[in-house]
Each structure stands twice: as C-alpha cells, then as structure tokens.
Amino acid sequence: MKKRLLLPVLFFFAGLYTAHAQKIASYNAEDLVARTADKDTLYIVNFWATWCVPCVKELPAFNMVHDLYKDKPVKVLLVSFDFKEQYPVKLQSWVAKKKLRPEVAWFNETNPTSYIPKIAPEWEGGLPATLLINNKTGEKKLHPDEISVDELKSWIDKQLPQ
Structure with missing residues (x-):
C-alpha cells in the first residue's frame, strides 16, 4: 500500500520540478545571429556544454552578471553544445x-566549418567561449576561454552609457 502511494507522490513532485524548468529553444547560426541583433542591447553569448568542466565552473559568473544588470539593456544568453540525445x-x-537564470538555448548545428564563420570567424570552436556583442558600435569580441565576473563587468561598464 505504501509503495503504491509513494509513486504518485513522486510523479507529482517531479511534475512540479519540471513545470518550473526553463523552456530551451533550439538555435542554428542564423537564429543566434538574429537573436543577438538588437542595437539597443549588449549581448553576452556563452558557448558551453554540461560535460565541459571549465564551462560548468564559469556558469555562476553568468548568473551574477544576469542579476547585476537585469534592469539594464544587457542580455546573457547561454548556448549549449550538448549532444542531441540530451x-x-x-x-x-x-x-x-x-x-541557471539567463536564457539558455541549445545549438543544433554540428558542422563547425559552416556555423563558425556566421557567428565569429576567429573562433576555433573550443569550449568555453564567450562572445561579447555591442551592435550599436559594431563591436564583437570573442573571449575563447573561461571568463570571470570582473572581466564581464569591465566590458559591460565600458559599453553602457553613463
């Protein structure tokens, strides 16, 4: 009797847990470029995967930046390169x-020679990598390694009007 009662309770709580989970869009290179095209917003686009240890290590920095600049024209986008099965x-x-509080998207392309030139030609495809975009000034800066909160804040603060 107790076992029969336990299963519905577990399914109920599992449903509550996933009900609040972020919906994750599937993006290709064109979708990503379009998503980061607004001239009035600074974009911090982080390329990462759940299996990448340095990627996971730096994710709290993006949560902090997301929270620090939530009332500013700054958008943090975490683009996952996890496997299709996930x-x-x-x-x-x-x-x-x-x-994770910033928007998360899953990258659905698998041919780097096709998508890298559309996103950041200087990127060699390694993870983690962070693309800093200011469409108003035309600046696109690739940081091809782990990045810190201080580095992100420094870039953002230089870009935002005082």
Missing part, C-alpha cells in the same frame, strides 16, 4: 538543477 529533457532538468 535535448530538451535532460538539458532542461540540468539547467533547473543548476538554477
């Missing part, structure tokens, strides 16, 4: 468990 269910669950 999208969307496993990735949504992982994102919810890690309490």
Whole structure:
C-alpha cells in the first residue's frame, strides 16, 4: 500500500520540478545571429556544454552578471553544445538543477566549418567561449576561454552609457 502511494507522490513532485524548468529553444547560426541583433542591447553569448568542466565552473559568473544588470539593456544568453540525445529533457532538468537564470538555448548545428564563420570567424570552436556583442558600435569580441565576473563587468561598464 505504501509503495503504491509513494509513486504518485513522486510523479507529482517531479511534475512540479519540471513545470518550473526553463523552456530551451533550439538555435542554428542564423537564429543566434538574429537573436543577438538588437542595437539597443549588449549581448553576452556563452558557448558551453554540461560535460565541459571549465564551462560548468564559469556558469555562476553568468548568473551574477544576469542579476547585476537585469534592469539594464544587457542580455546573457547561454548556448549549449550538448549532444542531441540530451535535448530538451535532460538539458532542461540540468539547467533547473543548476538554477541557471539567463536564457539558455541549445545549438543544433554540428558542422563547425559552416556555423563558425556566421557567428565569429576567429573562433576555433573550443569550449568555453564567450562572445561579447555591442551592435550599436559594431563591436564583437570573442573571449575563447573561461571568463570571470570582473572581466564581464569591465566590458559591460565600458559599453553602457553613463
């Protein structure tokens, strides 16, 4: 009797957990370029994966920046390069468990020679990597390694009007 009662309770709580999980869109290079095209917004686009240890290590920095600049024209976008088998269910669950607050998207292209030139030609495809975009000035700066909160804040503060 107790076992029969336990299963519905577990399913109920699992449903509550996933009900609040972030919906994760699937993007290709064109979608990403279009998503980061607003001239009045600074974009911080981080390329990462759940299996990449340095990527996971730096994710709290993006949560902090997201929170610090939530009332400013600054958008943090976390673009996951996780495997197709993990999208969307496993990735949504992982994102919810890690309490990631910035928008998360899953990158659905697999041919780097096709998508890299559209995103950042200087990028060699390594993870983590962060693309800093100011469309108003035309600046696109690739940081091809881990990045810190201080580095992100420094770039943002130089870009925002005082």
